[in-house]
Amino acid sequence: MREEDAVLLECLEDVYYAFEKALKKAQKVRSIHVQKFERLFDELRSQRRVFEDISIPARLIVEQLLESQFRVGQVALEAEYLRQPFTGVEAVKVEEFGIIRVKLGEAEISWRDGNYYYYLYPDKVELRAMDEKSAIKLLFSISFNRQTLERFPEILASPNVVYIHPQLEKWIRKEQ
Numbered sequence: 001m002r003e004e005d006a007v008l009l010e011c012l013e014d015v016y017y018a019f020e021k022a023l024k025k026a027q028k029v030r031s032i033h034v035q036k037f038e039r040l041f042d043e044l045r046s047q048r049r050v051f052e053d054i055s056i057p058a059r060l061i062v063e064q065l066l067e068s069q070f071r072v073g074q075v076a077l078e079a080e081y082l083r084q085p086f087t088g089v090e091a092v093k094v095e096e097f098g099i100i101r102v103k104l105g106e107a108e109i110s111w112r113d114g115n116y117y118y119y120l121y122p123d124k125v126e127l128r129a130m131d132e133k134s135a136i137k138l139l140f141s142i143s144f145n146r147q148t149l150e151r152f153p154e155i156l157a158s159p160n161v162v163y164i165h166p167q168l169e170k171w172i173r174k175e176q
Helices: 004-024 032-052 056-070 146-150 155-158 166-172
Strands: 074-079 082-095 099-104 107-112 116-120 124-129 134-141 160-165
Touching: 004 032, 004 056, 032 056, 056 082, 056 099, 056 146, 056 155, 074 099, 074 107, 074 166, 082 107, 099 116, 107 155, 146 166, 155 160, 155 166, 160 166
Parallel strands: 116 160
Antiparallel strands: 074 082, 074 134, 082 099, 099 107, 116 124, 124 134
16 A cells, blocks of 8 residues: 555545544434434445555546546446446446445446456457456546556455556656
């Protein structure tokens, strides 16, 4: 784990435990706000799982999706018979057992990190099930950038990554 990841995870844990304590107090109150607090607590758990429960390639994808969500990028989806044109990222969540849920417009997809191989291109990611029975393509309006990729050099040795586009590989290796 990189130093910056450890710092972020420590900060998340501080907030998580403080929020957990506050939520216990709030359970005594009958208010709709308690449900809102529980949702926020669930979001904190999801954020921790980004650092603790998923592989490096899955984390890169989650960060690219979050980047699209916060920089107003768009993502298109192709999965078997489902086609979703470019739309905003509504939500990205990491659940127990490495299950990643993404809501794109009205469509929601999910995959279990450990069950997929990853193919990385400058502006898209293809996820292929290890049993070869399904595939998911995520196409990004905001391409992967050099700064993001340089933060993930471990991706080159990841057993889940089958293909990395040569340009992305150069950036990961910090080559010109």
